[in-house]
Amino acid sequence: MKTKFIFVTGGVLSSLGKGLAAASIGALLKARGLTCTIQKLDPYINVDPGTMNPFQHGEVYVTDDGAETDLDMGHYERYLDVPMSQRNNYTSGSIYHTVITKERRGDYLGGTVQVIPHITDEIKRAVLSLGGDNLDVALVEIGGTVGDIEGLPFLEAIRQLRSDLGKENVLYIHLTLVPYIKTAGELKTKPTQHSVKELRSIGIQPDIVLCRSECALDESVKAKIALFCNVDKDAVFCAVDVDNIYKVPLKLYDEGLDQKVAIMLKLPAKNPDLSAWHALVQRLDHPQGEVTIGICGKYVDLKEAYKSLHEALVHGGVANEVKVNLRYINSEEIDSKSVAGLLKDCDGVLVPGGFGSRGVEGKIKAIEYARKNKVPFFGICLGMQCAVIEFARNVAGLAGANSEEFDQNTAHPVIYLMKEWYDFQKGRMEVRDALCNKGGTMRLGAYPCRLVSDTQAYAAYGQDDIDERHRHRYEFNKAYFEQLKAKGLTFSGLSPDGELVEIVELADHPWFLGCQFHPEFKSNPMRPHPLFREFIGAAKRLKYGAKKKKD
Template sequence: QVIPHVIDEIKDTISEAARLSDNNPKTAAASNADICIVEIGGTVGDIESLPFLEAIRQYRHDHGRENTLFVHLTLIVQTSEMKTKPTQHSVGKLREIGIQPDILICRTSEMLTDKVRSKISLFTNVPENSVINGLDVDLVYEAPLMFHQQELDNTILTYLQIWTGSPKLQPWVDLIDSYKNPRDEVDIAFIGKYVAHRDSYESLNEALLHGGIANRLKVNLHYVDSELLTEKNVLSQLEKMDGVLVAPGFGERGTEGKIAAIKIARTKNIPFFGICLGMQMAIVEFARNVVGIEGANSGESRPDHPENVIDLMPEQEGQEETGGTMRLGSQTTILEKGTRIEKIYNKTTISERHRHRYEVMNYFVPRFEEAGLTVSGRHPERNLVETIELAEHPWFIGCQYHPELQSKPLKPHP
């Protein structure tokens, strides 16, 4: 039953997440988290969200008001004036469920006036100093500074009776300054098959933004649909680019366009970076056009062919049900000393996240290396190819893993 079984499971999950705050069961006992943040998406009143709202209502009952804080995000509609009625109704719906927000964050395109803030406070029963302006900003990383200016951090800590020192916000100030005042800009061709839906590459988009900010560069991404790339039109789309990124993906669709782009990057000395499928297609392109394996391809595009330089890992062969069978999660890679990738990381042992079924076939690697390709990183136990590069190229690197998943705004990765 939804009550109590589903509700209890949700509450237990929250408690477990707080206990395992570092996501490592081995060190759970040493966890020292002060706050566990739980986000409940959707819209108040949706059927889907009701069990979760009931769970947090009970959670406050179980743990006390002094140990729980409800922050509600609302939208202030802007026409000729600010409309507060949707916010009033949203809070009213929450109160019907048994939840009284302690803080309101009101998304707006303009600053709330004192009159509007007072009106919201009156009809939602939220203190005026807890009605926070969530002003639209150019860059989401401006939000911490905006909330600090309204003392949201101090309001939360006071409510929860947590005492701490002043926040160290100078790195965020520097980050925003770097973003708004770049010293130069670069144009990157972003080659992918899902570019019509750019949120599909959100981690990559953000990682490139992080890298640009760290180097005080504006990164202009030029999204190119790999399905539309051909040998005839690829040069015109890439010749003015400062770099080419071939993004991850699955399936045969768009692979020939990626291969065409990689060939231009390699032969025209345009800096290249291939991730996951991007690296695999770099191997295919090199095999075809440098090594001379004319039929080189991936088993994902053409199964059971002797010239597949990319194919299923042994444990994947014969799998009829593919759900939950990928090589997934953090894996160790040993980097070759003196390679470009080793200099980037400044260490020889790294751990990166993976998500794939296909791998470079080691049978072909000696021929690749003889032709000038360097296998610069391998898995220490299974000898799988993890990174490649071309020493004679200004910048040509591919990796099987997803480095973008570890990038942070104040700590680009690697």
């Protein structure tokens, strides 16, 4: 079957949930036995989100091939359980950069380079790169809101693709807002009408209108939207607010959205198998207990900055049949006096990744509290580095131990800027800055790790070799390996050649582990990541005792 393309646009305002909607539609189609992938086209000029402030953009999601992408890639991977790559996320910046590079190289033979056709052709090339004999459906989400000037080239490109590919191979879904005005007691359809009008003025007539609303739309409201938006009456669907994002696929299935998509694209008529999704929601709605995890970071005012982390902790709760309450704690507010009060009710402490020195001393105090009070601890990337610093200072007696990132003149640089990085998958050493365009060495993407037996890490994974995704430019300083090992720090995960430290832990602690990589990027609601599963399991044991989980 020729690859079918579904384009998802959004109107009225941002943050309506286009990514979740696209991921949920993909999940429904995959449950029908179809092969699917998703792509995000972002209109901003940045080449990628790698240098963007998390407060503005949320987390940077890293793929196996080292692409720094939009956080929606996480939704795509978690819902479809298929790996994303660089080709699944393009920005205006990356598109323009490619076109300008071609122009400088002379590829256009001296011709005038214009938005149409050169930019739009490059966008179409990026979209069509998804297609292939082994792919049934490619969903493409257009970032931003219809009416944004920077999004016009993307909309023009997908308008052209219907003519290029044929109407039977292209479907347009437009997500809009239908607000409920409490004082009037009414759902208002005018914003949706204007949004569709804006889209039609560009030359795109949506085939399906998906309406985000805090309450269900009755048939009269749907009929009104269908009339004014020029779509079939059975092509207006409601994406009602839910208390858990993993209910979205089931809600859209109840609306009949996947069936309408299948009919319009002439996809194989097969009912989806949603048993796994029903089982997931059942566990989420009926936990056997709850635990509280203290997340000590500096981006706590914007939860999207820790989106994958949040979801991975939820997945760990699913595996242990407990609800996970997340307590975000600003690490800048943690000191010797406040740490006990801020963490006293936490069943586990997690220190996430990050860059820069702000809030680091608070993170170190939180780790010291967890170590001394035998509270389960999980450190990720910078969190692992802070755990090493805390251990070096307070256990190994290395006064002033620090990372070169925070103190270039530290007497004991237990964490230092890596001088080179190794591409084990290709079996060769790469030169400094090979992947990095940000002025420093950066290790990005999936790298292998070999686990040491009889450790917490090995017990979690149950295998010798793993691979995990990285995003950092500082590493453990191997010069301190033997010294810290002699004091009780266990190095339970190393690169295959033994040169890079990937996991550290404490043997005399219920569960104390730090990893240099980002395991949250590979967690899935159907397959919770082993480290998050074991971390939440340890928190559950702290709260409820060592009772075994019911079969």
